[in-house]
Every structure is written in structure tokens, then in C-alpha cells.
Amino acid sequence: MISDRIKSNLSREFRESLLAKVGLVLLVAILIMGLFAPVLATHNPHTTGYFDDDGNAYPPMGVSYDSHQWVDGERVTYTAEPSADHYLGTNNIGQDVFSRLLFGARTSLMVGVFGTGLAVLIGVPFGLVSGYYGGRVDDAMMRVADIMLAFPSLVLALALIGVMGSLTIPIPDPFVFAGVADGMPASTPLPGTVTLVVGLVTWVWFARVARGEAMSIRNEEYVKAARSLGANDREILLKHVLPNSLTPVIVLATIQVAAIILLESSLSYLGFSGTTLSWGYEIQQGQDYLRTAWWVSTVPGIGIVLSVISINLLGDWLRDSLDPNIEGEGGGAG
Amino acid sequence: MSAETPPTSQPLVSVDGLEKYFWENDSVLDRLFGDEPVAVRAVDGLTFDIHEGETLGLVGESGCGKSTAGETLLRLQEPTDGRVEFDGDNVYDLEGSDLTEFRRDAQVVFQDPFSSLDPRMTIGDIVQQPLDIHDVGPTDERRQRVRDLFERVGLSVDQLDRYPHEFSGGQRQRIGIARALALEPEFLVLDEPTSALDVSVQAQVLNLLADLQDEFDLTYLLISHNLSVIRHICDRVAVMYLGEIVEIGPVEDIFEAPKHPYTEALLASVPRASTDERERDRQTLAGDVPSPRNPPSGCRFRTRCPMVIPPDDLEIDQEDYRAIMNLRERIERRDISLETVGGDEEFEFTDGSIPPADVDAFVDALRERVLDRELPARHAELVDGALAELASTDWDAAGTQLREVYASVCERDRPDLGEDGHPVACHLYADNECETLENVR
Numbered sequence: 001m002i003s004d005r006i007k008s009n010l011s012r013e014f015r016e017s018l019l020a021k022v023g024l025v026l027l028v029a030i031l032i033m034g035l036f037a038p039v040l041a042t043h044n045p046h047t048t049g050y051f052d053d054d055g056n057a058y059p060p061m062g063v064s065y066d067s068h069q070w071v072d073g074e075r076v077t078y079t080a081e082p083s084a085d086h087y088l089g090t091n092n093i094g095q096d097v098f099s100r101l102l103f104g105a106r107t108s109l110m111v112g113v114f115g116t117g118l119a120v121l122i123g124v125p126f127g128l129v130s131g132y133y134g135g136r137v138d139d140a141m142m143r144v145a146d147i148m149l150a151f152p153s154l155v156l157a158l159a160l161i162g163v164m165g166s167l168t169i170p171i172p173d174p175f176v177f178a179g180v181a182d183g184m185p186a187s188t189p190l191p192g193t194v195t196l197v198v199g200l201v202t203w204v205w206f207a208r209v210a211r212g213e214a215m216s217i218r219n220e221e222y223v224k225a226a227r228s229l230g231a232n233d234r235e236i237l238l239k240h241v242l243p244n245s246l247t248p249v250i251v252l253a254t255i256q257v258a259a260i261i262l263l264e265s266s267l268s269y270l271g272f273s274g275t276t277l278s279w280g281y282e283i284q285q286g287q288d289y290l291r292t293a294w295w296v297s298t299v300p301g302i303g304i305v306l307s308v309i310s311i312n313l314l315g316d317w318l319r320d321s322l323d324p325n326i327e328g329e330g331g332g333a334g
Numbered sequence: 335m336s337a338e339t340p341p342t343s344q345p346l347v348s349v350d351g352l353e354k355y356f357w358e359n360d361s362v363l364d365r366l367f368g369d370e371p372v373a374v375r376a377v378d379g380l381t382f383d384i385h386e387g388e389t390l391g392l393v394g395e396s397g398c399g400k401s402t403a404g405e406t407l408l409r410l411q412e413p414t415d416g417r418v419e420f421d422g423d424n425v426y427d428l429e430g431s432d433l434t435e436f437r438r439d440a441q442v443v444f445q446d447p448f449s450s451l452d453p454r455m456t457i458g459d460i461v462q463q464p465l466d467i468h469d470v471g472p473t474d475e476r477r478q479r480v481r482d483l484f485e486r487v488g489l490s491v492d493q494l495d496r497y498p499h500e501f502s503g504g505q506r507q508r509i510g511i512a513r514a515l516a517l518e519p520e521f522l523v524l525d526e527p528t529s530a531l532d533v534s535v536q537a538q539v540l541n542l543l544a545d546l547q548d549e550f551d552l553t554y555l556l557i558s559h560n561l562s563v564i565r566h567i568c569d570r571v572a573v574m575y576l577g578e579i580v581e582i583g584p585v586e587d588i589f590e591a592p593k594h595p596y597t598e599a600l601l602a603s604v605p606r607a608s609t610d611e612r613e614r615d616r617q618t619l620a621g622d623v624p625s626p627r628n629p630p631s632g633c634r635f636r637t638r639c640p641m642v643i644p645p646d647d648l649e650i651d652q653e654d655y656r657a658i659m660n661l662r663e664r665i666e667r668r669d670i671s672l673e674t675v676g677g678d679e680e681f682e683f684t685d686g687s688i689p690p691a692d693v694d695a696f697v698d699a700l701r702e703r704v705l706d707r708e709l710p711a712r713h714a715e716l717v718d719g720a721l722a723e724l725a726s727t728d729w730d731a732a733g734t735q736l737r738e739v740y741a742s743v744c745e746r747d748r749p750d751l752g753e754d755g756h757p758v759a760c761h762l763y764a765d766n767e768c769e770t771l772e773n774v775r
Binding site: 007221222243 | 437440445452464
């Protein structure tokens with residue numbers, strides 16, 4: 001399906017574009033972080049508390065930390081030295097921020113990929129059928145899509161979560177099973193409801209793109225030729241319309257992964273994620289301590305920013321090389 | 335290509351009153367706002383037969399509905415009205431296995447070899463697709479059939495796994511022909527099969543088509559605007575204008591003794607490499623093809639026809655008559671800007687008319703603008719009378735004055751395509767108009 005011309009376009013655009021390289025490096029780094037989180041993490045992300053030799057807890061703990069205690073009516077300042085044990089400090093309940101960053105990448109990427117996959121599965125067939133048949137069918141189906149578009153996606157997502165409740169699916173961790181990551185959580189929770197909901201609020205974009213493609217492809221002469229050969233609508237849709245409409249869908253999908261990561265962060269920030277191992281949740285946890293422990297919120301925030309930027313950069317690269325006709329910053333999705 | 339085809343046998347394809355309209359302003363919103371749907375009469379009542387083994391050419395200017403006719407005939411589009419009989423069955427009534435059968439027997443080769451092949455399929459798959467759709471034989475048999483087809487149309491079998499973009503236009507057209515032949519059809523619609531190709535390749539493809547016709551007993555409907563292609567390959571020719579057939583007949587008759595003024599004009603527009611070209615009286619067609627949204631009444635060619643029939647009691651030179659008809663057309667369409675007559679706001683319109691004293695000057699200035707020739711006194715007088723009505727912007731009165739005197743049979747009645755061996759839809763050839771022909775010529 002990928003022709004030589006497309007391959008050469010991809011590699012040429014990649015060579016010429018610094019941004020594409022930056023994006024790729026960043027995304028690979030984030031993927032490695034997420035995939036190998038149990039191996040790379042220094043602490044179990046759920047373990048709370050950091051105790052000094054005397055058994056005193058010092059949350060939150062940063063690269064350097066002053067704590068104050070009243071001893072005999074006098075204020076005494078203890079300074080905790082930067083700890084080699086916690087690269088990025090701990091959060092307010094003493095959990096290791098670095099380890100939680102790694103596991104948070106898992107959640108974001110899983111929701112981003114699965115949510116986009118779901119949106120593609122709903123939106124592309126919907127759009128292809130709508131655009132291919134046209135007429136009344138198209139009118140009716142696109143009004144449904146318009147109604148979906150009329151809701152702000154965050155509001156719609158909150159409403160859906162409210163209706164469906166929160167469901168998380170524990171995914172067993174192969175590293176822990178293989179015994180290379182002792183002390184790490186045995187499973188990673190996939191926030192099922194959130195994945196479903198982000199899919200349900202973003203499929204419309206895919207439907208619209210697929211519809212536009214189908215509308216132009218159905219008038220192509222090879223579709224007429226197929227019809228004159230006796231192919232039925234299902235064969236034409238699967239054999240001609242679907243393969244030829246995939247390019248813009250792929251480009252949109254990369255951009256939507258980034259958009260969904262943002263949406264998931266917003267949802268978990270608001271506390272609807274269903275898992276605490278999420279960047280948005282971390283930001284929310286740390287916001288009360290921004291003055292004294294900035295890293296608790298900032299580290300996951302940087303995680304979100306970098307992953308969204310890297311995916312968008314790669315999306316631009318794909319768009320430029322797959323479809324040279326679209327210039328500049330387009331998309332408008334998300 | 336037999337020169338003479340006896341039209342005695344039962345025709346393979348019989349088209350009867352085929353109509354295909356497209357509708358504009360026909361969406362839910364338009365209906366909501368009360369816009370009337372507008373019919374674009376792409377194909378408006380075609381009737382012809384195609385006999386087994388012959389090649390019928392369908393010729394006409396761009397936009398006259400040739401391709402739509404071809405596609406509707408193959409039921410790639412549903413017709414608005416009419417019937418097409420293929421082997422005795424109405425194509426539009428076919429269902430299930432009968433329709434499948436028809437899809438095997440009737441195939442199409444498209445004009446644009448770049449969009450007629452799916453860019454994401456290998457050419458081997460493209461040619462095999464018809465066999466897959468109709469489940470012909472086991473897989474290796476299909477592969478072998480594809481190889482045979484490739485060899486027959488002059489392509490190398492080594493290239494089966496390549497993609498269409500790796501081929502030239504001529505090669506792609508051969509691939510399209512191989513695909514059309516895969517199911518061993520009886521009837522092929524060739525929709526401008528060579529117009530997208532280089533001249534050097536056109537002849538190769540035409541010769542290939544001719545060879546294939548002899549070899550497989552094919553019947554062709556060749557759609558083209560290229561008269562030399564038509565003459566090269568066709569047995570009979572149907573000339574189309576604005577969705578209608580104006581003339582149909584054996585290729586020699588059409589080319590050597592064209593009857594319809596449109597056919598004559600089409601033939602005259604073909605450049606010829608000859609020294610007497612300079613003396614040839616070239617009747618190039620004036621004006622544009624009228625819109626199929628609102629075709630002219632009566633004979634559709636009358637707005638451009640160099641031989642419009644004047645009323646019996648009128649003595650008038652054809653060119654004068656044409657000038658007056660064109661003027662009337664503009665008046666009826668209100669297609670003259672009265673405010674700018676004379677320039678520099680010479681004539682002031684108050685309440686839609688100019689002061690009576692200025693009328694004569696206005697008529698002179700207007701005539702200057704809208705007529706490029708000196709009319710005989712009698713007609714000049716009539717025309718001036720009509721133009722004077724425009725001084726009070728009375729378009730209807732001006733139109734009516736001209737219509738009463740100059741209305742032609744060509745605009746009143748729609749000419750019928752006759753039944754004989756070389757029928758033509760023109761009032762010049764209607765039975766009671768024989769002497770008119772002499773008058774006009």
C-alpha cells in the first residue's frame with residue numbers, strides 16, 4: 001500500500017525538516033519512557049512517604065528542601081540535601097515524581113492511541129458511507145455529526161463520564177511478570193471510560209475528513225469502472241474508497257493523538273481519569289504546592305507539552321510528505 | 335471495420351427516448367428557501383440502435399451530453415426517462431443475476447487513463463478485478479487470463495506488480511482496455527478513448543481497438559469530439575447537439591453529404607492540409623453553446639444556425655436574418671446596457687424613458703452598437719421601430735414587434751429525427767419544406 005514514491009517523499013521531507021527530527025527524537029524518548037517505565041523507574045510510583053534516618057517524613061521533597069519545625073518554642077530550619085534517590089523530588093505525599101512521570105507517559109500514550117483508534121473505527125466508516133452515498137443519507141448523517149460538533153468536547157466528555165461512571169481496566173505488566181522490575185505495580189490501569197469518551201467526542205473529525213475524501217473518490221473514473229464491472233457498493237467502499245482516503249486520515253490521526261492526550265490531561269486534572277498515574281492528575285495534586293514545590297506540577301506539565309509538540313511535529317511531517325498540496329498550518333482538528 | 339453494415343438484424347443495443355436530467359438547487363436547504371430545482375438537460379431524448387459488430391460514433395462539442403449518454407446507457411447513472419434494450423431486455427429493469435450478466439457483457443473504456451485506474455492497486459490486480467468480482471474460475475486460471483490479456487494488448491507481463499503511475503498514458507489506456515476485455519464482453523462503450531493521449535499514441539490505440547473488434551466480434555459505441563477518429567473507426571455516426579441527436583447515418587454519408595447545418599459546420603471546422611483551404615467557405619460557428627438549463631425552443635441549434643428558415647412571406651438575406659435574430663435574442667434576454675448608449679451619459683433616463691426629442695438619436699446610437707451591418711430599408715425600419723421601444727425600456731414590446739415579423743419555424747417546432755437510412759432533425763428537410771431548402775441556400 002505504501003508506494004516507493006511515498007517512501008521517498010517521507011525520507012526527503014524528513015531530511016529537510018529539522019522540526020521533524022526533533023519531533024521524532026522526542027516522541028521516541030517518550031515512547032521508551034512509557035514502554036519501559038517499570039524498568040526505568042527508581043521507585044514504585046504508588047509508594048508514599050520519604051523518611052529520614054530518624055523516621056521523620058519530609059514530603060514534599062525536592063532537589064533541596066527546607067523544613068521548619070518548632071523546637072522548644074523556637075523555629076528551627078532543617079535543610080534536606082538534594083537526594084540522589086529522587087531525581088525529580090517527591091510530591092506532597094512523598095511519591096517519586098520521576099517514576100510517576102514515566103508511568104504517566106503510559107497512561108497518556110495509551111489513552112491517546114486507543115482513543116484515536118476508537119475514533120477512527122467509528123468516524124471513518126461513518127464518513128465514508130455518508131460521503132459515498134451522498135444525498136439524503138449524507139444529509140441525515142452529517143446533521144448527526146454537526147450535533148456532535150456543537151458540543152464543546154470537554155463538556156460532552158464530562159457528561160458522558162457522568163452517565164457511564166468510571167471504569168479502569170488493569171493491564172498486566174510484562175516486565176513485572178518477567179521478574180526484571182521487582183517492586184513495581186503488577187498492572188497498569190487503562191482508564192477505560194476516558195478512552196471510550198475521548199473516542200466518542202473526537203470521531204466526528206474523522207467522519208468529516210473521510211466524507212470529503214469519499215465524495216471526491218466516488219466520482220473518480222476507477223470507481224465508475226468498478227461499477228461497470230459489476231462491483232457492489234461494499235466492494236467499492238472497501239477496495240477503492242477506503243484505501244484511497246487513508247492518507248488524510250493518517251495525518252489527522254497523529255494530530256488527534258496529541259489532542260486526545262491534552263483532553264485526557266484535562267479530564268484527569270478535573271479528577272475524572274480513574275487512575276492517579278496520570279500527568280493531569282499530578283498537576284492537580286501539585287498546584288497547592290506551587291510556591292514551595294514547583295516541580296510536582298511542572299514536571300508532568302512539561303511531559304504533556306513535549307509529547308503534544310512532538311506528535312504535532314511528526315503530524316506536520318506526515319502531512320507535508322503525504323500530501324504536498326496542503327500548505328502551511330492546516331488541520332483545524334482538536 | 336466493415337464499410338457497410340446491413341441494419342436488417344435485430345439491434346444489439348436499442349436506445350429509445352433516453353433522458354438524463356441533473357437537478358440543481360435540489361438540496362433540503364434549497365427546498366426550505368423555496369428555490370425551484372433547475373433541470374440540466376444533459377441528455378434529452380436519444381433514440382438510436384447499435385447493431386451487432388458495428389461501431390457507432392457519437393460526436394458533438396464538449397458539454398453536449400455525449401459522455402453522460404454513454405454512462406447512462408450502461409446504467410452507471412440512472413436515467414430520468416427512456417429505455418435501453420440490450421439483447422432484448424430493458425437495461426434499467428435488470429436485477430440480480432440478469433444485471434450481473436449485463437455487467438459482464440457491456441464494458442466501458444474511459445477517457446482519462448490517469449483517473450480510471452486505482453492508484454493504489456497494481457495493474458495486475460486492476461486487470462484481475464473483473465474476474466474476482468464475477469468469480470471466474472480458480473485463482474491460477476485468473477492469473478493466466480490476466481497474462482494473456484496483457485500480451486494481447488501489448489503490455490509486458492513482467493510489469494504485473496507495478497502501480498499505474500509508473501506507466502505512460504498510452505500504456506495505461508491499454509491497461510484499461512485489458513480490464514474491459516477481461517470478461518469477454520459483447521459491447522464496449524469507448525468514452526473518448528484517445529483524447530488524452532499523444533497524437534502518435536492515438537493511432538496505436540485506435541488500431542488496437544480495431545483489431546480487438548475483429549478478433550472478439552465486439553460492438554462499439556465510440557464517443558468522441560474528434561472527427562478524424564470517428565471517421566477512422568466508425569461504421570455509422572450520430573451527431574449530438576445539446577442533448578439531442580441531430581443527424582445519424584453511415585459514416586460516408588455524414589462526411590461526404592452532411593445534411594444538418596450543425597454537421598456541416600462541425601466538418602467545416604476541421605482544418606485541412608490543402609491549398610484550396612483559402613478559398614473554402616468556412617462556416618465557423620458563431621457564439622457559444624446555449625446552456626442546457628434553458629435550451630432554445632424548437633430546434634436547439636437555431637441560435638447559431640447559419641440557415642435559419644425565415645417566415646414564408648419574408649424576403650430576407652440569411653445574414654441579415656441572422657443579425658436580426660441575434661438582436662432579438664439579446665432583447666428577449668434583456669442583454670443590452672441601455673444606460674451606456676452613446677457614452678458620456680448622453681441620454682438621461684428618467685422614470686425608465688428618455689425625453690421624446692432624443693429618441694431618434696438614441697435609436698441611431700443603439701443601432702450602431704447592436705448591429706454590425708447595414709440592413710435593407712424595409713427591415714431597417716422594422717428594427718428601428720423595435721429599438722425605439724427600448725427608449726422607454728419596454729423590452730417586451732420590442733421583443734414582440736420583432737417576433738411578429740421574424741418568428742421562424744425553427745423556434746416554434748422541434749424538428750423530428752426521421753426514420754429513413756440517414757435521418758436528420760432539421761426543418762430544412764421536413765417534407766413540406768423542400769422548397770425552403772432551396773430558398774435558404
